[in-house]
Amino acid sequence: MDRLRQRADFLAVANGARVNSAAFVVQSRRREDLGPIRIGFTVTRKNGTATERNRIRRRLRELVKRLDVISMRPHHDYVLVGRRAALDRDFAAMLDDLRSALHRLERQGPGSTETARRQPKKPD
RNA sequence: UCAGUCGGCCGGACGGCCGCUCCGGCGAUCACCGAAAGGUGGCUGGAGAGGAAAGUCCGGGCUCCAUCGACAUACGGUGCCGGAUAACGUCCGGCGGGGGCAACCCCAGGGAAAGUGCCACAGAGAACGAACCGCUUCCCCAUCCGAAAGGAAGGGGCAGCAAGGGUGAAAAGGUGCGGUAAGAGCGCACCGCGGGUCCGGCAACGGAUCCGGCAUGGCAAACCACACCGGGAGCAAGACCGAAUAGGGACGGCUACGCGGGCAGCUCGCUGAAAGGCGAUAACGCCGCGGGAGCGAUGUCGGGCUCUCGCCGUCCGGGUAGGUUGCUCGAGGCAAUGUGCAAACAUUGCCCCAGAGGAAUGGCCGUCACGUACCAUUCGCGAAAGCGGGUGGUGCCCUACAGAACCCGGCUUACAGGCCGGCUGAUGUC
Numbered sequence: 001m002d003r004l005r006q007r008a009d010f011l012a013v014a015n016g017a018r019v020n021s022a023a024f025v026v027q028s029r030r031r032e033d034l035g036p037i038r039i040g041f042t043v044t045r046k047n048g049t050a051t052e053r054n055r056i057r058r059r060l061r062e063l064v065k066r067l068d069v070i071s072m073r074p075h076h077d078y079v080l081v082g083r084r085a086a087l088d089r090d091f092a093a094m095l096d097d098l099r100s101a102l103h104r105l106e107r108q109g110p111g112s113t114e115t116a117r118r119q120p121k122k123p124d
Numbered sequence: 125u126c127a128g129u130c131g132g133c134c135g136g137a138c139g140g141c142c143g144c145u146c147c148g149g150c151g152a153u154c155a156c157c158g159a160a161a162g163g164u165g166g167c168u169g170g171a172g173a174g175g176a177a178a179g180u181c182c183g184g185g186c187u188c189c190a191u192c193g194a195c196a197u198a199c200g201g202u203g204c205c206g207g208a209u210a211a212c213g214u215c216c217g218g219c220g221g222g223g224g225c226a227a228c229c230c231c232a233g234g235g236a237a238a239g240u241g242c243c244a245c246a247g248a249g250a251a252c253g254a255a256c257c258g259c260u261u262c263c264c265c266a267u268c269c270g271a272a273a274g275g276a277a278g279g280g281g282c283a284g285c286a287a288g289g290g291u292g293a294a295a296a297g298g299u300g301c302g303g304u305a306a307g308a309g310c311g312c313a314c315c316g317c318g319g320g321u322c323c324g325g326c327a328a329c330g331g332a333u334c335c336g337g338c339a340u341g342g343c344a345a346a347c348c349a350c351a352c353c354g355g356g357a358g359c360a361a362g363a364c365c366g367a368a369u370a371g372g373g374a375c376g377g378c379u380a381c382g383c384g385g386g387c388a389g390c391u392c393g394c395u396g397a398a399a400g401g402c403g404a405u406a407a408c409g410c411c412g413c414g415g416g417a418g419c420g421a422u423g424u425c426g427g428g429c430u431c432u433c434g435c436c437g438u439c440c441g442g443g444u445a446g447g448u449u450g451c452u453c454g455a456g457g458c459a460a461u462g463u464g465c466a467a468a469c470a471u472u473g474c475c476c477c478a479g480a481g482g483a484a485u486g487g488c489c490g491u492c493a494c495g496u497a498c499c500a501u502u503c504g505c506g507a508a509a510g511c512g513g514g515u516g517g518u519g520c521c522c523u524a525c526a527g528a529a530c531c532c533g534g535c536u537u538a539c540a541g542g543c544c545g546g547c548u549g550a551u552g553u554c
Contacts, residue, residue, distance in 0.1 A: 002157095002164085005482060006446090036156095040482065050178090051526050054486095058144095062487040065143065091488065 004040030004077060013040070013079045019105050021097045023086035024060060027079040028105055037072050039064055043082035056082040059091070063098050071102045 004010060016029030041060050043053045060080045072078065086094065 003482085007482075008445095010482070042482075049526075054483095054527060057482095058486055062143080065487080 002036055002038045004038045004079065009038070009077060010040055010042065010079060013077045016077075017105055017108055019101045019108070021101045023083050023089045023094050023097060024101075025081040025083070026098070026101045026105060027081065029077045030073075031075050031077060037074060038077045039072075040077070040079045041082065042079055047082060047084050048087070052084075052087060053082070056084075056086045059086055059094070062091075063094055066095055067098060067102075071099060073106065 004013070013027050013029045016027055018025055018027045041057050043056050043060075045053075047053055047056060060082055064080070
């Protein structure tokens with residue numbers, strides 16, 4: 001499992017499918033190559049000061065680490081967008097949130113790539 | 125003991141499980157990603173946020189701005205004196221003013237008789253020194269008392285005055301005595317102000333003394349004048365490597381040339397055995413001129429510099445995305461000694477102490493401190509209310525402010541809780 005680092009990759013994933021949860025938003029995108037699962041984290045300025053943003057990102061990273069690899073699908077990029085609730089939400093609850101979010105993403109995923117492409121246009 | 129004041133320090137500890145980044149060693153010299161540059165991957169040892177890492181407000185180092193050099197203008201900053209420093213708007217030591225019983229604290233603390241400007245409201249008057257109420261001599265009118273001289277209160281006029289009242293943030297030196305019709309630095313004493321001389325101090329300034337009766341505010345965080353300082357931009361600086369696309373150079377072709385010049389280095393012809401000679405041509409190159417574009421915030425002077433002046437196919441160099449580097453040994457820490465009131469400096473010894481880059485330094489849990497609230501119990505003092513302390517249990521907070529981003533010196537702002545020391549005042553005991 002690799003980290004997502006390039007800005008272009010983040011923008012590509014932002015156009016994919018997304019699922020909301022209490023403490024975060026999950027976005028994902030299927031890649032054309034055969035590379036490993038890649039995951040990135042986004043925590044914007046409006047979530048708090050640098051210290052708080054760091055803490056949110058670290059807790060999200062820890063969530064992914066605890067997750068069993070099977071729940072994510074190969075050759076996909078994932079991005080977790082942090083929310084302020086991630087600061088003090090119970091860790092076990094957040095782990096359950098992430099599992100169900102990935103599950104919903106999977107049901108939504110196959111066959112519905114076109115709805116997924118249309119979805120991000122709405123907020124614009 | 126209480127209250128205050130100044131300075132310094134810490135800012136949870138230990139353990140378990142699972143991770144992250146960097147450095148060193150070992151190992152594979154292999155696999156994966158990428159067009160390439162380059163990156164990722166194993167085991168093991170070590171290191172890994174702050175006092176403010178923050179705000180980005182000053183000062184530097186470093187880097188670039190084609191080569192920036194002088195002068196000036198503009199703009200910005202600083203503004204008691206001396207010292208420290210690489211430098212500063214910082215720090216230290218003084219001086220002056222203000223506050224506090226004191227320790228101590230605060231001060232944008234140079235120039236207002238160079239000039240311009242402003243001073244609301246109130247008030248008569250707010251800066252060519254003013255006269256509202258008022259005070260006073262004299263003259264006139266008329267009333268009362270009185271035999272008269274004269275006295276009392278009132279109105280008007282010509283003058284004098286600035287004491288008292290009133291307004292205001294501020295009213296033209298202050299207080300007292302003399303003086304006067306009433307008054308006034310009109311005169312005198314003290315204080316204040318200005319000037320001179322002498323003494324002390326490197327200086328800011330202080331002290332003494334003499335002279336001048338002394339109208340001549342406040343605001344320069346209003347313009348301004350004076351002195352001093354500053355070229356600009358920033359690690360997204362800069363250096364190296366390096367796709368796609370657009371543009372540039374070389375070669376080949378098409379017959380395209382800003383102007384002019386002469387030249388044979390390249391070219392062609394003739395000649396010669398060759399070296400070379402003669403001639404032609406000039407589109408490359410060279411020289412000159414010209415046009416255009418670009419060159420510090422601006423100007424002048426100087427010195428100049430770079431690019432450019434046809435189109436199509438192959439190769440090459442600059443550059444963008446991207447990658448690597450810059451990147452941490454430094455005005456570095458700690459200790460001792462010496463110098464200095466101190467800031468600090470010098471010498472010697474020891475130490476190596478984060479280097480990320482969609483951004484590591486963490487996540488989850490346990491135990492224990494610390495703090496706090498409640499309950500129980502117990503001890504001391506006390507008539508009691510209550511106060512102070514110990515022990516145990518439970519809950520809360522399970523830490524405040526806050527996350528390095530090229531590096532240093534400062535300033536400013538934020539901060540739960542705690543520790544240590546100096547000094548001052550009050551009270552009690554011996």
